Amino acid sequence: xxxxxxxxxxxFVFILxxxxxxxxMGMDAAxxxxxxxxxxARLWELRGPLFTAHLPATLLCTGIxxxxxxxxxxxLAVLMDASPAAEKMLYPLIVASQTIPTTALAPLFVLWFxxxxxxxxxxxxxxxxxxxxxxxxDGFRSAKTDMVDxxxxxxxxxxxxxxxxxxxxxxxxxxxxxKMAIPMSxxxxxxxxxxxxxxxxxxxxxxxxxQLDGAGVFAPIVLLSAVAxxxxxxxxxxxxxxxxxxxxx
Amino acid sequence: MHMLEFQNVVFQYDSEDFNIIDGLSFGLDRGEFxxxxxxxxxxxxxxxxxxxxxxxxxxxDILVDGERIDxxxxxxxxxxxxxxxxxxRTVAGNLCLPMEIRGGLSRAEMAQxxxxxxxxxxxxxxxxxxxDELSGGMRQRAAFARTLLTGSELLLLDxxxxxxxxxxxxxxxxxxxxxxxxxxxxxxxxxxxxxxxIFLSGRVLVVExxxxxxxxxxxxxxxxxxxxxxxxxxxxxxxxxxxxGLLRREVSA
Numbered sequence: 001x002x003x004x005x006x007x008x009x010x011x012f013v014f015i016l017x018x019x020x021x022x023x024x025m026g027m028d029a030a031x032x033x034x035x036x037x038x039x040x041a042r043l044w045e046l047r048g049p050l051f052t053a054h055l056p057a058t059l060l061c062t063g064i065x066x067x068x069x070x071x072x073x074x075x076l077a078v079l080m081d082a083s084p085a086a087e088k089m090l091y092p093l094i095v096a097s098q099t100i101p102t103t104a105l106a107p108l109f110v111l112w113f114x115x116x117x118x119x120x121x122x123x124x125x126x127x128x129x130x131x132x133x134x135x136x137x138d139g140f141r142s143a144k145t146d147m148v149d150x151x152x153x154x155x156x157x158x159x160x161x162x163x164x165x166x167x168x169x170x171x172x173x174x175x176x177x178x179k180m181a182i183p184m185s186x187x188x189x190x191x192x193x194x195x196x197x198x199x200x201x202x203x204x205x206x207x208x209x210x211q212l213d214g215a216g217v218f219a220p221i222v223l224l225s226a227v228a229x230x231x232x233x234x235x236x237x238x239x240x241x242x243x244x245x246x247x248x249x
Numbered sequence: 250m251h252m253l254e255f256q257n258v259v260f261q262y263d264s265e266d267f268n269i270i271d272g273l274s275f276g277l278d279r280g281e282f283x284x285x286x287x288x289x290x291x292x293x294x295x296x297x298x299x300x301x302x303x304x305x306x307x308x309x310d311i312l313v314d315g316e317r318i319d320x321x322x323x324x325x326x327x328x329x330x331x332x333x334x335x336x337x338r339t340v341a342g343n344l345c346l347p348m349e350i351r352g353g354l355s356r357a358e359m360a361q362x363x364x365x366x367x368x369x370x371x372x373x374x375x376x377x378x379x380x381d382e383l384s385g386g387m388r389q390r391a392a393f394a395r396t397l398l399t400g401s402e403l404l405l406l407d408x409x410x411x412x413x414x415x416x417x418x419x420x421x422x423x424x425x426x427x428x429x430x431x432x433x434x435x436x437x438x439x440x441x442x443x444x445x446x447i448f449l450s451g452r453v454l455v456v457e458x459x460x461x462x463x464x465x466x467x468x469x470x471x472x473x474x475x476x477x478x479x480x481x482x483x484x485x486x487x488x489x490x491x492x493x494g495l496l497r498r499e500v501s502a
Binding site for chain 1 (some may be wrong): 335
């Protein structure tokens, strides 16, 4: 049933790929527009450095950045939930900060942290930390007032209300936040690497560009997309196991 | 001694410039089943929220079992209009909630009590199910079981059947009477359904006016145990018409 539902989209993607292939073959300028088959071939040729050096570098940066973002985002969400004063102080700032083009600040971080991993981690954290904080905080607030009231009549204090109601209520929101943050953190890492790094898929893509290797530019991008999709799929799978009640609150 | 007693209770919402409850006094005896009726928005739920201290009163005293409620917890079990079963817990897990919060019982003891109470409300074997696997009537019975497990002698039931279809509702009314006769709890029941109030209660308290200064008490001329046939008795019909008349006058006023 689900496969059928996705079928039109898959057919459409296939048609686009065929058009791309035909266009690229007609143009015959692989340094500008490589064809999908040329990209796949290049991915295979470059598999050594891509999979042993550059993919691990990017994943490390993404992983560290995401971990910091989750911890910071959760802390901030809990803080705002616990203290109305903190909420009034932080919530507007967090919302406003969403309008700052964080990626445009990335060169600054390279300036400050150099070609180390930390300039890339910082970009990743800045991009993903705010949406996680906001989404999880909204999850805490999704706990219905009458449920809170009912727990109060049972004699529950703030800690019990948090553990028994708000935490489980926010769990679906937490998973949504993670699924949203994964592609964003990969984008952040790639941008950071693009601007200044010694390894990583973003760095590799840029190096291929200076060599006018069109397929070489695309290959790491294809890899990045595949990694992001795989990671989101894994999280979705865990979510299905953990959150069995989505939508019934 | 009254099970529940209001002494000159005054309450005002911050958003309003008058006391919605203004010097209200009334009492409930131990083991009584009493309904409060009144039109929507008249303040009957406010009375409940004062008893379970979700709202702070301005002045006056509320006594449960002869003692002031201030600083006490677990003296009343509250059943809200919606069942409010937590979807991430099993049915039995939901029943354990009040016991977990009160503390003092081991996991095994809680599970055993939950299982016993489920059996007593006719849901034996449903403990491992998720709430969304239950029908509306079953969810409401599970919510009642959860209220019983607060261990309180005084139960506040706030329109618990109003969201159910007609047949489920009258079934649950009969079921609730049987539960009450077995458990010997004191029940204060809010409804806007006059027939429901007459069928269930020994006494009906009517909210005649807002602000609420007094509740007018009517004794129901029928003894327990009851069946629905008693509703067709002339005395019962007369009471029903009288109460409906009172409420209509108030709504049109």
